[in-house]
């Protein structure tokens with residue numbers, strides 16, 4: 435099932451280790467084909483009326499990769515790099531993620547190729563409503579349930595909910611990651627970052643790495659990176675470097691994350707923070723630390739740029755698809771542990787599942803229930819993966835794949851043809 439070497443990176447990365455895991459399980463080729471091929475792909479034209487009266491014609495996509503285990507689930511991304519290949523790769527990852535965490539969902543992803551930073555709030559609302567209208571036929575609380583991703587947030591989900599509900603009646607369970615006042619779950623905002631911290635902590639204890647007093651460096655200070663940084667500091671881990679799209683900062687004694695958050699909210703970047711040295715995104719990868727955490731874009735850890743020069747003991751994939759397959763191999767050879775994306779960053783979809791459950795039951799969970807449920811899910815998933823990795827002497831990614839593939843294959847088999 436390997437992609438050709440000319441296939442775009444997000445797709446290659448999302449299927450890295452697919453063959454190794456399928457071999458480990460002895461899956462027949464017809465099942466491999468069923469698990470590999472996307473179920474449904476939709477591309478839509480999204481005309482966007484700009485505030486100045488011009489109309490920009492954008493392209494949007496929604497890929498539903500596999501729904502054997504339940505309604506498909508996955509975020510909506512607004513970013514200039516969005517195309518069908520990237521969305522397909524990310525949808526595939528969602529299938530493995532929901533299966534690995536044993537959630538009753540399949541995998542999907544969507545997005546529009548656009549730079550949201552250049553749009554006004556009204557333009558963003560019109561864009562979201564038009565995109566929703568054009569993919570609405572394929573959505574639904576028991577069909578396909580979007581959530582935020584890069585460039586989208588709780589407000590985007592509120593507009594999607596409203597657009598969908600206008601046609602089909604009030605349907606809060608059609609999207610997750612909503613504002614709390616509109617049926618969102620307590621704890622969803624910080625869930626991915628908090629979940630990354632839980633997976634890191636389990637992996638550190640399991641693999642003999644330091645924890646309290648350990649050092650971490652993070653690329654990205656958005657939803658995932660900023661909440662991860664706060665969770666790490668609460669655990670006594672020192673966050674010594676942070677970068678974002680504009681620049682970065684470094685302080686070997688540990689950054690004051692509360693002060694950095696305040697700086698970033700005023701200046702829209704961590705760059706220029708006074709109590710640290712300036713750091714570029716290229717320099718970030720050379721920072722010696724226990725945990726290096728890409729939490730922004732995909733394909734940032736590559737053979738050409740940094741796989742041979744990273745100076746960390748564990749690479750924590752908080753971003754989706756940050757490591758190319760060849761870089762992954764180099765890291766394995768160098769003995770750097772890789773905590774794979776569809777395990778490390780699964781906290782968001784876990785709490786999205788809690789949100790969906792609360793919407794369907796018209797109940798509200800207390801924050802303690804959300805946090806303890808998240809803790810249990812992340813710890814169980816890490817331990818399942820680690821146990822299999824040791825038993826079969828394979829990297830964590832291959833073991834995580836094997837567990838996920840087996841679960842989806844079982845569901846496919848049981849549902850029949």
Ligand code: NAD
Nearest residue numbers: 584585626654655656657658678679729730753754779782
């Ligand atoms: P976000 O839009 O909130 O933040 C993105 C961050 O990345 C920002 O700090 C931005 O400045 C930075 N960034 C963008 N371009 C960059 C560049 N060229 N160099 C360095 N930094 C850059 O996005 P997010 O929700 O935090 O998502 C980050 C990653 O985590 C993505 O890969 C996403 O798919 C993944 N993820 C997010 C969630 C979630 O719940 N939000 C869940 C699972 C996985």
